[in-house]
Amino acid sequence: MTITIDMKPETDQPRAIGRAAVSVKPVPPRTVLKDLQQSGSLKALFPRTDQDELTAVLLNTAGGVTGGDRFAVSMTCAPDCALAVTTQASERAYRAQPGEIGRIDTTLTINGNGRLNWLPQETLLYHGAALHRRTRIEMDAASRLLWIEPIIFGRRAMGETVRDLRFRDHIDLYRDGELVFSDRTRITGNAAEILGKMATGNGATAMLSLICAAPGAEQYLDAARRLLPETGGVTMPCRDLIHARLLAPDGFDLRRMLFPLLHVFRDAPLPRTWMI
Numbered sequence: 001m002t003i004t005i006d007m008k009p010e011t012d013q014p015r016a017i018g019r020a021a022v023s024v025k026p027v028p029p030r031t032v033l034k035d036l037q038q039s040g041s042l043k044a045l046f047p048r049t050d051q052d053e054l055t056a057v058l059l060n061t062a063g064g065v066t067g068g069d070r071f072a073v074s075m076t077c078a079p080d081c082a083l084a085v086t087t088q089a090s091e092r093a094y095r096a097q098p099g100e101i102g103r104i105d106t107t108l109t110i111n112g113n114g115r116l117n118w119l120p121q122e123t124l125l126y127h128g129a130a131l132h133r134r135t136r137i138e139m140d141a142a143s144r145l146l147w148i149e150p151i152i153f154g155r156r157a158m159g160e161t162v163r164d165l166r167f168r169d170h171i172d173l174y175r176d177g178e179l180v181f182s183d184r185t186r187i188t189g190n191a192a193e194i195l196g197k198m199a200t201g202n203g204a205t206a207m208l209s210l211i212c213a214a215p216g217a218e219q220y221l222d223a224a225r226r227l228l229p230e231t232g233g234v235t236m237p238c239r240d241l242i243h244a245r246l247l248a249p250d251g252f253d254l255r256r257m258l259f260p261l262l263h264v265f266r267d268a269p270l271p272r273t274w275m276i
Contacts (some may be wrong), residue, residue: 016062016069018042023076024054024083031081042071045088047272053082053115055271064092067100067130072107077143079112086271087120090152093167095128101166106135110143115214118147119262119271122206122251125153125191130166137173137213141240144214145173146265150258153191153205156250165191173213173241180238183209204231204247206254212242212265223264229257 018040025034031054038044041062049055058073065071077083093102110116116139125131139145149169154160166188173181187194195201212220217240224234224244234244244261248254262270 016041016060016065016071018060018062018070019072020044020058021074021076022056022083022085023078024081025078026080028080030054031083034078042073049272051082051084051268053084053117053268055084055086057086057088057271057273058120059088060091064094065102065104065129065131066094067096067102069102071102071104073105074107074109075116075118076109077111077114077116079114082115082117084117084119084268084271086273088273090122090124091120092124092126093129093131094126096130096166101130101132104131104133106133108135108137108139108145108147110137110139110145112140113142113144115144116146117266118145119274120149121274122150122152122254124155125151125162125165125167127154127160127162128164129162132168133170135169135171137171138177139173139175139213141176142215143175145211146262147211147213148208148258148262150208150251150254151206152251152254153187153195153207156205157252162191163193165189167191171209171211173211175213175241181211181213181241181243183243201247202231204249206248206251208244208246208248208254208258210242210244210246210261210265213240215240217242220264224261227257227261227264232257 021037023035045057154162169185171183231247
């Protein structure tokens with residue numbers, strides 16, 4: 001299991017570097033850890049649960065991401081396995097120096113009838129942050145994926161306004177080696193002004209993307225549409241794949257929209273870290 005990412009910092013100043021690679025195997029009726037590689041300021045913890053799926057909790061001991069930081073995550077799910085991945089807390093992207101970018105590269109691999117639930121808590125983008133993220137998902141036709149990424153553009157309750165931001169988010173999903181879904185987000189400049197326009201965010205400071213890729217995913221479409229607010233939309237870009245996007249005034253409202261929506265796609269409770 002190899003993480004192929006250029007981890008060389010862009011600056012001579014001290015910067016955080018972290019890698020975590022996890023693979024799981026079936027030991028019926030449960031899923032257990034097969035291999036674990038971790039280094040630097042990125043760790044994976046495995047709390048005990050009463051679920052058959054294994055839960056991996058990612059922890060960034062650097063306390064956040066700033067310009068020049070490098071993080072790489074790899075998750076591999078074998079057939080007959082169920083893996084849930086979350087974070088110990090919300091990730092934070094702090095102000096970066098000019099010309100420096102923080103990078104997070106994630107690779108998710110699901111084999112056979114394996115099931116992977118990617119359920120991180122929110123990414124908080126602060127004024128002056130510079131963050132580029134790339135996610136590559138490779139799965140088989142029989143695999144099952146539930147993937148979310150909630151993003152907060154400054155905490156409204158704390159009076160935070162993001163007027164300087166360099167943010168890029170790339171997601172590519174391959175099924176049986178064929179690219180079936182690709183999404184690109186780029187917000188550069190005054191994020192509050194950009195998201196304040198009616199055609200972009202209409203004043204929203206929180207955003208969520210959700211992907212459900214699984215055989216028979218269309219069965220969830222109508223239920224998801226009934227739960228979505230006016231600031232949300234859901235579509236089926238191809239067979240066995242649903243994509244939804246939500247906008248909310250702030251992080252609290254986003255969670256209030258998200259929890260019932262997740263229950264449509266997932267018959268297990270959220271990882272305990274979401275409740276702490």
